[in-house]
Amino acid sequence: MAEVLQKPTVEEIVSKLNSDCPCVNVTRTETRRVYATAPRENSFQVCKYIHDNLTFEHCSTVIGVDYVDHMTVVYHLTNYYTGVMIELSVDIPADDLHIESVTPIWEGANWHERETWELFGIVFDNHPKLQRLLTPDTYEFFPFRKSYKLRGSE
Amino acid sequence: MVQEYSSILDWIVFNDPMKNPYYPFVDTYNLPFDIGYKLWEILGGAIAWLINLIFPGNPVSTWLVCDATSTLMGLLIFMLLIFIIAFVSTLIVLWMERKCLGRMMDRRGTMVGMKGFLQCVADGLKTFMKENTAPKKVDKMTYWWCVSLIVGLSVLVLCMVPLSQRWFVVDYQTGLLIIMAFFALAPFLILVSGWAQNNKYSLIGGMRAAELMISYEVPMLILIATTALLAGSFNIGDIVNAQNETVWYIIPQIIGAITFFFCATAEAERVPFDIAEAEAELVEGWQTEYAGMKWGLIMLGDYMRGSVSCSMFAILYLGGWTLPFIGNGPIPEIVFLLKSYLVFFFMILIRCALARVRTDQILNIGWKVFMPLSVINLAIVLLLKVGGVF
Amino acid sequence: MAMKYLDKYPKNLAKSLWVLKPCWAVMKLFAKTVTHRSMTILYPYEKEWIPDNYRGRPGLRFDKCVGCGMCVRMCPTACIKLIEVPDDEGKPVMRPQVNLGRCAMCGYCAEYCPLDAMTVTPDYELAEYTRYDLLYGPRRLNYEGTTPGMEVKLEVTLPSDIENGNPERRVSFFDLDRPELTDSKCIGCKKCAKVCPVNAIEMVEKGVNDKGKPILRPVIDNSKCICCSNCVLDCPKDALQIKEVL
């Protein structure tokens, strides 16, 4: 395995990601922020690399966004030593809503993935318990999709 | 015997109840019976006079004022009197807790009428007006009997506590033991009612009541035995008199007094030992399924047991109804009640300042702290007794 | 900076005598409250002092209001509605009516009122027997004793002012943004002039068109305009746009 960086700076993260994960595309950086995108196939490996080698111990959120033609899953990952955050966006085609779950890496992503599944219908493969969390079990639709119109919308 | 009855005063003569051949208390003077007897003389005498006015020379009038009837009716009024005084003193305890607790928490406490005293009455009325419901799947017999027995036993124990040498129900040689025996019955019933309610919270609450009893009952009995050893008697009157002759037993038995105070708190199931109720995790513990009037009665029973605990403390360690250098005084009942209220004030303080303990902690405290302390206390008393101080 | 609490605790509990110190703390307060009054306020008889800017129900000064509908648009719970009521002279005018059953007391209506006709009031005892009673009409919204402190001013600093080294200048939010006409889109329908609550828009003839009819174009009197954007919203061809001054 590659060397483990406990307190990586933004530059180090960018260079590491560029060298070790060529699939990752770092779009922009700010102070303590790295914005990157990754293809869906490699997302799990990238997350594992970020967790193991860059010591990003904490997964803040897993966010689903419905862009109608495709969906995006956004991971916000935190390093507890430096406060650097990586925003990793993974695009998913609208006709095949599957992505590898990161719960085996970060246990804290468990409920976020459940929530994203129940509200957007993005299936997280290998998730230990992909059940409805906030909405009743009888729901058969995904209320946060753009195709689901609110009754009282203006 | 032919007697001339002309005026009402011929009917109401205020006999001395002690001279009555049917006097139930052998040779001790009993104030409530005296009051009851005299009240019946006034009431029964007036009725007898009235009947005699209409039907002169009838036997009913004579029967109404004869010795046996007077004793019987006097006893009835005596019972009522004992109960009312005990009940009112419990309500005062309740009011005191609400007021003091309010002050300690920087609020005002109850505010309804008579500085908040009538709030008890309002609460009582409210609970009595509630619908009397029982869950469908409870064990009916035990469910109903347990609450009746718990409340009934509490009233019984409360009435059995003597307020002074002249204010008692029975004057047994083993009065202390009998009171403690009835007092300790309640946890069994709590356990049974916890089973009966068919509710998990109640079940755990009932189990905890048993757990609690295991931990405090033994040190408590050792402490009572110690006091009896010091006084040389299980009779409450004798214990109090012995304290009046020497010193209050809180001075030689300070360790025992503190231990007994906490044991008595546990006996009354008050904070910090209210683990059977534990509203934070068990909703209302073993009372969960009791609603309305039943709950109100259980609450009243709790306070009755609390006031009995305080009375026991006052009897065992604070010299009961006597005052140092004065002895019995003119109104020993008030002295006794004030002493028990003082003890209850400390119980309120404890309730206000402390949190609830855990089940394993109460077992630890009971067997590793209270038990050694009570044994140490016993040893001290033994030394004093052997050394001839007492 | 040092830790204040962590320097002292955790303590050896035997030193504070296990349970005696909390009892002592409680006794201290008991002694205090027996002689002094406790913190509780006897509510219906005593009331807490509240400042003027307290956000109770909205209040309305009927004379100041022009019925621009800014409050209706800004209300996050949609509890305000414009209704037609007669004014003092009997003329029908549009004034807001507030459904207090939905009101969230956020104060947006007072904040975004261009003329400060809407105010916040310290009136918070609003219980009624029916929901209908919770509908506060324009006259009922009037609050006796409205003070200047109850007005919520919306004063902002322009970013351009800060850049130009004039950061202390504050301007009212409604004094700057003005509607701007895209001449090519306008069809001269006069709708904007009709909906303008302060009559700041005047239709001016600007020549004639091919058919010989006059071309009407709105001219906005910037001093009168209160930036309510009614004309923008009602324009059928999106010819008017608010030009934001930053």
Place this chain on the structure above:
Amino acid sequence: MMTDSIVPVKEMEDRMDTDKMWVIMGPQHPFSHGLWTLKVQLDGEIVTDAEPIVGYLHRGWEKETENRTYPKIIPMADRLCYAASMTYTHLYCMTVEKALGIDIPEKAKYIRIVADEVCRIQSHLMWLAAVGTDLGNLTVFLWCMREREFFLDLNVKLCGARMTTNYPRIGGVRNDTTELFDRDIIRAVDRFEKAMWDIIALIDDSSIFVSRMKDISFLTREQCANMGLTGPAMRGCGVDFDIRRDDPYDNYDQVDFEVPVLTKGDSYSRYMIRIEEMFQSCDIIRQAVKKIQALGKNAPYRIKTPSKVPAGTAFTRLEDPRGESLMYLVSDGTDKPYRLKVRSPIFTNVSTSKAMCLGCRIADVPAILAQIDMCLGETDR
């Protein structure tokens, strides 16, 4: 005296073959502050399994915002958490400002810091009150509520409302601090620091309170980071991370404060962190008020912002009283957000309740879960 409270579950199971029962605590249960359920599996009194169930309060907050213009979301953000409403409003405004790419005036930043810390203190006081009742003592509850009242009064003086403050705005704050506020806040903070010692004497000097919290529910640093536990609970487990210090927003890098961290990781250390944080918040308030006064009366506090947000994404995060909260905004160039996602700290913290409760007694469950300071408005959103 009472140290051996952790019972090894496996050992207990081997020793006796007893029936286990599921006890459902909630949604209407004295221990659940709000509507949620904790199913606990009990072996006697010992918890062998736990499962939190949330969602009773799900309002579709994020979907609702997609139909509202940007300023109208501010009062909605207040309603995410009634105890710490200011932080969510602050977070929302910060996110929109970041999407707009504007920098707000210094004074507004300091006012937001003051408002945030006032909010933090009153939220922590509410938490402390809940700890008191969960451990069976009402005095702590009422004393804390009494202290909290002073800070709610400060809120009234600042912006006119007690809890749902609706105070920060996109581009600044709603109004300048009033004279009354400037005077009273220092008084309130001084008074609070004195009064707090009484409450501490009630809890930390009482062997019963301490023994109820000590040595139960251990979490290690790695567990804590991996499970996503954030906030004071995380710092009580040894993670030395505070967004205010390590990833400063607004002007938190200009004020000087300590971040308390304890490595023991039991329930009591999580409790102690929050108490210390209240004292540190007092320090922050004092410094920030001084800086506000130094900026002068006429300094700008609110700048004008465009009503439409350029298309793009933006996220900010901030240290809520309960942990790390994050907002992620996707805008499409209109005056309404395309998607707004809230990461609430409690949502993740409550998912760790199984790990926290395992092996403890049922009597400890309220005491343990009190340490994550439940707030259901932000959990279910």
